[in-house]
Amino acid sequence: MGRYVARRLLQMIPVIIGTTLIIYTLVWFLPGDPFAGRCGARPCPPAYVAEMTDKYNLDDFWLIAYAKYLWSLLHGDFGETFQGLSVGEELLRAYPTTVKLALVAIAFEILIGIGAGILAGLRRGSFIDNLVLVSTLVVVSIPVFVIGSVLQLFLGMRWGIFPATVGGDASLYNLILPGFVLASLSLAYVARLTRTSLAENRRADYVRTAVAKGLPQRRVIGIHTMRNSLIPVITFIGADFGALLGGAIVTEGIFNVPGVGNLIFRSITTRDGVMVTGAVTVLVLVFLLVNLLVDLIYGWLDPRISHG
Amino acid sequence: MATTQAGIAPRADQAGTTPLLEVEDLRVEFRTRDGVAKAVNGVSYTLHEGETLAVLGESGSGKSVTAQAIMGILDSPPGFVTGGKVRFRGQDLLTLPDDERRAYRGRSISMIFQDALSALNPVFPVGWQIAEMFRVHEGLSKKDARARAVELMERVQIPAARERAGDYPHQFSGGMRQRIMIAMAIALDPDVLIADEPTTALDVTVQAQIMQLLADLQRERNMGLILITHDLGVVADVADKIEVMYSGRIMEQAPVHDIYATPAHPYTKGLLESIPRVDLKGQELSAIKGLPPNLTNIPAGCEFRPRCPYARDICKEQRPALQEVVPGRFSACHFAQEVLEGDIEPAQQ
Numbered sequence: 001m002g003r004y005v006a007r008r009l010l011q012m013i014p015v016i017i018g019t020t021l022i023i024y025t026l027v028w029f030l031p032g033d034p035f036a037g038r039c040g041a042r043p044c045p046p047a048y049v050a051e052m053t054d055k056y057n058l059d060d061f062w063l064i065a066y067a068k069y070l071w072s073l074l075h076g077d078f079g080e081t082f083q084g085l086s087v088g089e090e091l092l093r094a095y096p097t098t099v100k101l102a103l104v105a106i107a108f109e110i111l112i113g114i115g116a117g118i119l120a121g122l123r124r125g126s127f128i129d130n131l132v133l134v135s136t137l138v139v140v141s142i143p144v145f146v147i148g149s150v151l152q153l154f155l156g157m158r159w160g161i162f163p164a165t166v167g168g169d170a171s172l173y174n175l176i177l178p179g180f181v182l183a184s185l186s187l188a189y190v191a192r193l194t195r196t197s198l199a200e201n202r203r204a205d206y207v208r209t210a211v212a213k214g215l216p217q218r219r220v221i222g223i224h225t226m227r228n229s230l231i232p233v234i235t236f237i238g239a240d241f242g243a244l245l246g247g248a249i250v251t252e253g254i255f256n257v258p259g260v261g262n263l264i265f266r267s268i269t270t271r272d273g274v275m276v277t278g279a280v281t282v283l284v285l286v287f288l289l290v291n292l293l294v295d296l297i298y299g300w301l302d303p304r305i306s307h308g
Numbered sequence: 309m310a311t312t313q314a315g316i317a318p319r320a321d322q323a324g325t326t327p328l329l330e331v332e333d334l335r336v337e338f339r340t341r342d343g344v345a346k347a348v349n350g351v352s353y354t355l356h357e358g359e360t361l362a363v364l365g366e367s368g369s370g371k372s373v374t375a376q377a378i379m380g381i382l383d384s385p386p387g388f389v390t391g392g393k394v395r396f397r398g399q400d401l402l403t404l405p406d407d408e409r410r411a412y413r414g415r416s417i418s419m420i421f422q423d424a425l426s427a428l429n430p431v432f433p434v435g436w437q438i439a440e441m442f443r444v445h446e447g448l449s450k451k452d453a454r455a456r457a458v459e460l461m462e463r464v465q466i467p468a469a470r471e472r473a474g475d476y477p478h479q480f481s482g483g484m485r486q487r488i489m490i491a492m493a494i495a496l497d498p499d500v501l502i503a504d505e506p507t508t509a510l511d512v513t514v515q516a517q518i519m520q521l522l523a524d525l526q527r528e529r530n531m532g533l534i535l536i537t538h539d540l541g542v543v544a545d546v547a548d549k550i551e552v553m554y555s556g557r558i559m560e561q562a563p564v565h566d567i568y569a570t571p572a573h574p575y576t577k578g579l580l581e582s583i584p585r586v587d588l589k590g591q592e593l594s595a596i597k598g599l600p601p602n603l604t605n606i607p608a609g610c611e612f613r614p615r616c617p618y619a620r621d622i623c624k625e626q627r628p629a630l631q632e633v634v635p636g637r638f639s640a641c642h643f644a645q646e647v648l649e650g651d652i653e654p655a656q657q
Contacts, residue, residue, distance in 0.1 A: 205421065205427045206426065209428065212379055212381050212413055214411065214414030214415055214444070215440070216407075216410065217406075224429055228431055301431070302431060304431075304478050
C-alpha cells in the first residue's frame with residue numbers, strides 16, 4: 001500500500017511538468033503584445049516595459065523562461081501578476097470558496113442523487129422509478145447555464161427564496177443555489193448509476209445467498225446489496241469531487257461566486273498568463289491527489305482490487 | 309391430456325413417522341415477456357431424516373427451481389409458485405407469512421449453491437459471512453459469533469482457519485470456497501440441506517473431497533440431504549434414492565442401486581447410456597437425441613416422446629402419470645414395465 005502511494009505520487013511529477021509546460025507554452029505563444037492596454041490609452045513607458053520584460057524573462061527562449069518559472073514554482077513561488085498581486089495569495093483567497101461550493105454540490109449528489117437512485121432501483125417500473133428516469137433525462141439534456149439562469153431568475157429573483165448572487169459573502173447558505181446548479185448534471189448521473197447498479201446487484205447470486213441465510217429483508221438490501229451497489233457510485237462521486245475542485249467557470253460566473261473558476265476566467269480575459277499558469281498547476285495537483293484518494297477508497301470498498 | 313400425478317407413498321420402513329420434508333404437487337411458472345414458462349409441473353417427493361435424495365436432470369429440467377421454491381428464494385417476479393405444498397415436519401411453508409417463513413431459512417432448511425465465488429459476498433470477509441448466521445439468528449456478540457465461525461471453518465477442514473477467517477472469498481481456491489459455503493449452510497444445524505450442483509464448478513479430485521465432506525456432515529448431524537445434480541457419477545455413492553426430472557416433472561423415482569441396474573424410464577436409460585465408461589473405450593458414446601421441450605410450450609402427451617426411441621401412438625395423446633412399477637419404484641412411462649424388463653424394441657420411424 002505504501003509503495004503504491006509512493007509510486008502514484010512519483011507518477012505525478014511528469015504529469016505536473018507536462019501540464020505546466022503545455023499551459024506555459026500556450027500562454028507564451030498567445031499572439032499579441034503583452035503590454036497592449038496595460039498602461040491606459042498610451043503605450044507603456046520604456047522603463048516599465050524593460051522592468052517587466054526582465055521580471056517575466058520575456059527576452060529568453062521560451063523553454064528557458066519555462067525552466068526559470070518551474071524553478072521558482074518548486075520553491076513555492078507562484079510569481080506575481082502584472083498588477084503586482086501575488087498569485088499564491090489570490091489562489092489562497094479564492095480556493096476556500098470553491099472547496100465550499102464543491103462540498104455543497106457533493107452533498108446534493110449524495111443526498112438527492114443516491115436517494116433517488118435507491119428509491120428507483122428498489123422499485124423498478126414504479127411511478128418513482130419513471131419519475132427519476134424522466135427528470136434525470138431532462139436535467140442531463142439541459143445545459144448548465146440554462147438551469148443556472150432559470151433557477152436564479154425564479155428561486156433567486158422572482159420568489160426571493162435564495163440569494164440570487166453570492167458576491168463577497170460566500171456563506172454556506174448563499175452557496176445552496178449555485179451548489180445545486182453545479183451538482184445538477186452529476187446528480188442525474190449519480191441517480192441513474194445508483195439505480196442501475198442496485199437493480200443489477202439485487203439479482204446477484206450473493207444476494208440470493210443472503211436471502212437463503214434467512215436474513216431480514218432490510219439486512220439483505222441495506223448491507224449485502226447496498227455495499228456492492230455503491231462501489232461504482234462512490235467512485236464516480238469521488239472523481240467528480242476532484243473535477244469540482246477545479247472550479248466551475250459557468251456556475252461561478254452566473255452566481256458571481258468568488259472562486260477559482262471565476263479567477264481563472266478573469267485571468268484569461270485579461271491575459272494574465274502568470275495567474276492562469278499558476279492556477280491551472282494547482283488545479284492539476286489537486287485533481288491528481290483527489291484521484292489518488294478515490295483509488296485508495298475504491299480499494300478499501302472493494303477488497304478484490306489490490307494495490308500491490 | 310391427463311396431467312395427474314400419483315402421490316408417492318412413504319417407504320415401508322418409515323411409514324407412520326412424519327417425513328422431514330414433503331413436497332406435494334409443486335407447480336412453478338415464470339411469467340416472462342415471451343410467455344409463461346412452466347418450469348415445475350406437479351413435483352412430489354419426500355425426504356426423511358438422514359436420507360439423501362438425489363434430484364437428477366438436465367439444465368432446465370426444473371430441479372433447481374424446485375429447490376428454490378422449497379427455500380422460498382425464487383426470483384419473483386418472474387417466478388411464481390402456482391400450486392402445491394411444501395411441508396416441513398408437517399407445516400406447510402408456502403402458506404406462511406414472509407417473516408415466519410424466513411425463520412425456517414438457514415435454520416431448518418439451508419442451501420449451498422453451485423458457484424461459491426458468486427454466491428459469497430465479495431466484499432465481506434468469509435468469517436464475517438459465516439458469523440452473520442449466529443449474529444442474526446441467535447443474537448450472539450461479534451466475538452462469540454466469530455469464534456463459532458472459526459470452529460465451523462475448522463470442521464470443514466479449512467487450514468489455518470483462525471488466520472483465514474478475515475480473508476475475502478476471492479482469496480480462496482474453488483474447493484475452499486465451497487467448504488466455506490457449506491460451513492455457512494450448516495452453521496445453525498439445519499434439518500434439511502439442499503446442495504444445488506455443489507461440485508459442478510470444481511476439479512474432479514476436489515469434487516470427491518466435497519462429496520465426502522457432505523456425506524460425513526450428513527451422517528454426523530443426521531440431516532436430510534437433497535443433492536441436485538446432472539452428474540450420475542456423483543450420486544451413485546452417496547444417494548439413497550433418486551428422482552429423475554424432465555421438463556418440470558419427475559420421470560422416475562427409485563432407490564439408487566435399482567436405477568443404475570435397471571432403469572424403468574427411457575430417459576433414465578438414455579442418461580445412463582450416455583455416461584462414458586472405461587470398459588467401452590473406443591466405442592461411440594450414445595447420446596439422447598434432440599433437445600428438451602420449450603417450457604413455454606410443452607407438447608401434449610408425453611414430454612419425452614419427441615426424443616424417445618420407444619415412442620408409440622399412445623405417447624402422443626396421453627401424458628403418462630408417475631406410477632408404481634414394482635414396489636418402491638415409480639416411473640412416468642406408458643411402457644415402464646417393458647423398459648424395466650428390457651422387453652421393448654425401438655419404434656420403427
